[in-house]
Amino acid sequence: MKRNDLPSLLLLPFPPDPSNRQLLDAAYRPPLTAALSRLKNQGGAAKLIVAVACPVLHGQFLRSKTLSWPTAQALVAGIYAVISVVCAHLSIATEMDGGPGSVDATVVLVDHDRNKRISEDFRPAIEPNNTVVVDLATFTTAYHPWNLVFHVRTELGLQLYQTFLKFAEGKQTLVQEQLVPVEGGLTMNTAKKDATTVPPQTSGHPVVCLGGTFDYLHPGHKLLLTAGALLLEVPRKDSAQSCRYIIGITGDELLKNKKYAEFVQSWETRARNVIDFLARILQLSDRGWKDVTRPQIQEQDGDFQASFRNGTIHVQCVRIQDAFGPTITVEDINALVVSGETRSGGQAVNDRRIEQGWRALEVFEVDVLDAEEISDEATKTENFASKISSSAIRQQRAQAKSETKI
Template identity: 75%
Template sequence: MKRDELPSLLLLSFPPDPSSRQLLNAAYRPSLAATLSKLKNSGGPARLIVAVACPVLHGPFLRSKTISWPETQALVAGIYAIISVLCAQLSIATEINGGPESVDATVILVDHDRNKRFSPDTRPSIEPNNTVVVDLATFATAYHPWNYIFHVRSELGLQLHQTYLQLAEGRQTLLQEQLVAVEGGLTLNVAPQNVPVLLSHTSGYATVCLGGTFDHLHPGHKLLLTAGALLLQIPRKDDASPPSRFIIGITGDGLLKNKKYAEYVQSWEERARTVILFLSRLLQLSDQGWKVRSVPEIDEKDGDFQALFRAGTVKVQCVRIQDAFGPTITIQDIDALVVSGETRSGGKAVNDKRAEQGWKALEVFEVDVLDAEEVSDAATKTENFASKISSSAIRQQRAQASSAIAGKI
């Protein structure tokens, strides 16, 4: 693989505490803007992994960690919102396979405490726990090589950068031009006033489900899929338990015939492959890096695509759906359902239907909405923002580009 075909890395250190969309914007926007601009100007298409280092995992033992799902998904949503606003302002396509000058960004949380130190002779290895979040040493071991490595020009940013390079030593020979410092923002950390902060702890679920069209997969889709993956309780490699299951219902082609610019809707098969490709960035771990993870191995059957990750401990299953309920009323042993803010009523409808069948209700988790007004200045309106990242808008752009090319022939 040529260097310019490799993904790039942006290392972001510790989010503000307490956190909000506005504070995340103040902390991360300058770094993201500089990174996205450079990648756009490289001609693209470009891929970017935004790795956010923060102590996101809780628990005394490496292999039995938990997360606080509401706070964790809110952090991911906040960063994807900033990315989406910046890409709208900079005219950068955000979807996977978005063409020239596009940036396909993926947000990954990396468990790391700012006080943790590694000895010079540390030789990191992959140490998966029972969540999808990995520690910094595992990240350095499994994610490589890179086109560029961006780091924040601040004391904490430089410290994180140096720690990462120490852990990643020997994985890739880097030129000085590949190490790029970018400006940081203002990060606020307020010491607690002798009042303990009680975070909810989500132990995870064996089977998680969600649904959508996933046409021209963009940041809103990435947030939904990431939020669902964060709910998975992944068994240990040496555990006899069956793999955790992530079931994604993907709308069948027949239900999308009346969509705007329907001729540019991707086929069900292409959408399913793209979903699995995106999830491989969160779930696949190998010390060989991209050499074994560029194209996931998928068992493809009609309307049912499956892939295994993390030594067979995670199964991703994409199924074709022809109604609003999909697998939630055909597969009994589902534990959790993830919905977006726009589809929250669907959770109640699903549980009502399951109750009619005498099945247990699903735990319903609602993902935050990407909202431009919370993270942008007055020059960016939500309507303009939404028009840049929706699947229908992407199809419209494809149609207009095709018409322009046809007009020149």
């Protein structure tokens, strides 16, 4: 694989605490703007992993970690919102396989405590816990090689960068031109850290479900899929059990009346893109992506499946032809992830399950990507919505096709 075909990495240090959209924008817009601008100008379709290092996990034991789902998904949502606003201003396509000049960005939470000392003889290894989030040592062991590594030129950013380089020794030889310092933003940390400030922790679930069209996979889709993955309770690798992540994907027949329906991606393409995206969060190998460029998918008509982390995580994409999908055909689903637009659908699902004598699902609602929460008047633009709307992306492709015929 050529170096320019590899993904690049942006290391983002420790978010503001307390945090909101405006503070995340102040902290992260400058480095995101620098990295996205550089990758856009490479010419091809670039990939960027945005690794946010923060103490997101809690627990005394390595294999017994927990997280606060509301806090974690809000952080991911806030960063995807900043990415979307920046890309709207820079005219960068954000969807997967967006073509030349596009940047396919993925936000990955990385557990890291900057106050934890590292012994001189420490050797990083892959150490999964019972969540999908990994620590910095595991991240550097499993995520490599890189095209470019962007690091923030602040005190905390440089500390994170030096720790990353220590962990990454022996995984990839990075030359100076691949290491790109970028300016950091303003980060304020005013919260006092003690045992009482740990937010309520969220119980993991062995079977999580969500649904959508996932046409031209964009930041809104990525947030939804990541939020669902954060709810998984991942068994130990020596366990005979596995957790299941079921994604209902709307069938082609139901999309015939969509705007610019002729540009809707096929169900098979959408399902493959969902699994390819989830691989960036779920796949762990000490050889990184040297051997595996795409996950192995078992493909049947309307049912695509893949396994990750030695079979402890099983992903299943199923074709759905109605509003309920597998939620009323698979009894052992535990949790349902919805967006603000599909909130009422969650109640309808539980009503049907109760009618069938099944237990109701625990419903989790994902934050929305909203430019108005983080932007001043000059940046409240319709372009933001167009960059994260599948229908607008189809419109852009239709217009591009018509222009080539002129």
